[in-house]
Amino acid sequence: MHEHEHALNPHLSVDCVVFGFTGEYLKVLLIERNTTRGKDYKLPGDFIYDTEDLQGAAERILTHLTGLEDLFLHQFAVFGRPDRIRAPHDLQWLRETTGLPVNRIVTTAFFSMVRIDESKRENALRAGASWHPVHALPTLAFDHREIIQAGQKALQKEVHFAPICFELLPWKFTIRQIQTLYEVILDHPLDNRNFRKKLLKAPYILPLNERQAGVPHKPARFYIFDRDLYEQNRLEIFEYNF
Amino acid sequence: MHEHEHALNPHLSVDCVVFGFTGEYLKVLLIERNTTRGKDYKLPGDFIYDTEDLQGAAERILTHLTGLEDLFLHQFAVFGRPDRIRAPHDLQWLRETTGLPVNRIVTTAFFSMVRIDESKRENALRAGASWHPVHALPTLAFDHREIIQAGQKALQKEVHFAPICFELLPWKFTIRQIQTLYEVILDHPLDNRNFRKKLLKAPYILPLNERQAGVPHKPARFYIFDRDLYEQNRLEIFEYNF
DNA sequence: ACAAAAGTGTTGCGATTACACCCATGG
DNA sequence: CCATGGGTGTAATCGCAACACTTTTGT
Numbered sequence: 001m002h003e004h005e006h007a008l009n010p011h012l013s014v015d016c017v018v019f020g021f022t023g024e025y026l027k028v029l030l031i032e033r034n035t036t037r038g039k040d041y042k043l044p045g046d047f048i049y050d051t052e053d054l055q056g057a058a059e060r061i062l063t064h065l066t067g068l069e070d071l072f073l074h075q076f077a078v079f080g081r082p083d084r085i086r087a088p089h090d091l092q093w094l095r096e097t098t099g100l101p102v103n104r105i106v107t108t109a110f111f112s113m114v115r116i117d118e119s120k121r122e123n124a125l126r127a128g129a130s131w132h133p134v135h136a137l138p139t140l141a142f143d144h145r146e147i148i149q150a151g152q153k154a155l156q157k158e159v160h161f162a163p164i165c166f167e168l169l170p171w172k173f174t175i176r177q178i179q180t181l182y183e184v185i186l187d188h189p190l191d192n193r194n195f196r197k198k199l200l201k202a203p204y205i206l207p208l209n210e211r212q213a214g215v216p217h218k219p220a221r222f223y224i225f226d227r228d229l230y231e232q233n234r235l236e237i238f239e240y241n242f
Numbered sequence: 243m244h245e246h247e248h249a250l251n252p253h254l255s256v257d258c259v260v261f262g263f264t265g266e267y268l269k270v271l272l273i274e275r276n277t278t279r280g281k282d283y284k285l286p287g288d289f290i291y292d293t294e295d296l297q298g299a300a301e302r303i304l305t306h307l308t309g310l311e312d313l314f315l316h317q318f319a320v321f322g323r324p325d326r327i328r329a330p331h332d333l334q335w336l337r338e339t340t341g342l343p344v345n346r347i348v349t350t351a352f353f354s355m356v357r358i359d360e361s362k363r364e365n366a367l368r369a370g371a372s373w374h375p376v377h378a379l380p381t382l383a384f385d386h387r388e389i390i391q392a393g394q395k396a397l398q399k400e401v402h403f404a405p406i407c408f409e410l411l412p413w414k415f416t417i418r419q420i421q422t423l424y425e426v427i428l429d430h431p432l433d434n435r436n437f438r439k440k441l442l443k444a445p446y447i448l449p450l451n452e453r454q455a456g457v458p459h460k461p462a463r464f465y466i467f468d469r470d471l472y473e474q475n476r477l478e479i480f481e482y483n484f
Numbered sequence: 485a486c487a488a489a490a491g492t493g494t495t496g497c498g499a500t501t502a503c504a505c506c507c508a509t510g511g
Numbered sequence: 512c513c514a515t516g517g518g519t520g521t522a523a524t525c526g527c528a529a530c531a532c533t534t535t536t537g538t
Contacts, residue, residue: 080350106348159482194502214510218507221518240428242447434491439493459537495530500526503520508516509517
């Protein structure tokens with residue numbers, strides 16, 4: 001598993017909140033864990049090698065987990081309360097799995113976005129990893145529930161500025177898909193007609209001639225996001241509020 | 243200086259980008275430093291005690307530096323590249339001043355806002371600390387120039403959402419002051435009439451009957467920011483963009 | 485009287501909201 | 512022919528951008 005020659009630093013870790021979208025729910029990728037208190041779940045994460053960048057550590061974890069490379073990755077917070085790891089079964093689990101005298105760990109949290117279909121089709125997820133809806137999370141290790149919630153808040157903020165949601169959608173998508181995605185991220189319903197207008201005004205969202213097939217209702221048109229056109233058309237924003 | 247009994251952790255530090263505003267420029271608080279390469283400047287920062295929260299460490303540094311408490315404090319990034327401290331004079335300075343075998347340090351960056359008038363009147367700054375305009379920074383230690391720039395970007399983002407700028411202004415301020423402040427933060431000129439309209443529409447900006455005195459032109463009215471009224475009137479925003 | 489900054493209104497445009505019905509398909 | 516979700520238009524309002532002159536004070 002570990003190709004690096006150098007030592008792990010037992011004070012520093014990264015944890016990744018990996019978001020996915022099934023067309024219905026916003027989901028997070030979690031790793032199953034066995035402790036003295038039974039089965040629970042944790043975020044994908046690891047200690048950092050001495051020679052390794054934080055971002056590099058996150059990339060290593062994600063690539064190992066999903067087989068995918070060049071994933072979207074955004075550092076959003078550090079969690080470092082001295083007592084963030086204090087439950088006996090958490091401490092024992094850490095000492096057993098790492099073999100290190102672990103005490104306080106400061107973790108840098110990243111959020112990432114993967115297309116669930118890609119991770120399924122082209123690359124099996126590592127054993128023990130599974131998707132869970134953010135609104136119904138299982139029992140989580142450490143302070144990982146708090147980290148996931150902070151990650152969703154960070155995602156909500158990011159959605160004000162940048163077209164990052166396309167990272168979660170299939171290459172070609174319907175308007176309903178992207179609207180539902182925004183609704184689950186913002187946790188708020190949106191008006192369909194107004195959403196369409198706003199979306200179709202964007203010059204970098206291109207309609208295909210292709211439509212859904214085999215659906216028991218009027219088939220929806222597919223669209224694609226053209227990142228090059230986006231980069232050409234983007235302009236600086238100087239918004240402010242009091 | 244250090245009231246804590248417990249040990250410093252030589253892997254972890256916090257650095258604070260402390261913003262101030264003189265009515266003209268956006269400024270940053272820097273600490274003078276003497277190295278084998280001569281005099282330069284660094285951000286206020288320190289290692290973290292084993293028993294201490296990250297936020298707590300930042301508060302300790304700021305209180306010690308300015309004498310002020312309950313300052314605005316916002317964690318915005320972690321800097322952890324393995325080679326972020328590599329210049330020989332930086333390494334030597336660290337070893338001399340800490341007495342520790344320092345290698346890689348991961349630092350959590352906070353930004354903070356202080357009213358320069360308060361820090362002057364009521365509390366002398368610690369010796370060696372001084373204000374520098376962000377657009378004309380002196381030679382800086384480590385990667386601190388990069389951290390300051392990231393801090394200003396974070397401040398620009400924050401200004402979309404929250405009325406944090408009042409932390410930088412005197413308790414009573416003129417419209418020109420706050421407009422100039424927004425201009426230096428956003429690094430972009432704003433239209434005065436439109437700015438006034440937007441500001442005066444906010445129900446939590448209250449005019450005083452008091453005006454400037456002794457200025458060689460029409461004296462400007464003073465306003466205050468009423469945080470309670472703000473909290474009552476704030477509503478959730480579900481903005482999005484592609 | 486002059487210099488210097490404060491303060492003031494209108495118009496056009498683009499964006500956002502609210503809202504209800506017909507369309508195309510599979511079963 | 513029915514159930515299901517896709518797809519469409521308009522009117523009212525709001526917020527933002529552009530733009531130039533008068534007012535008040537100290538010197």
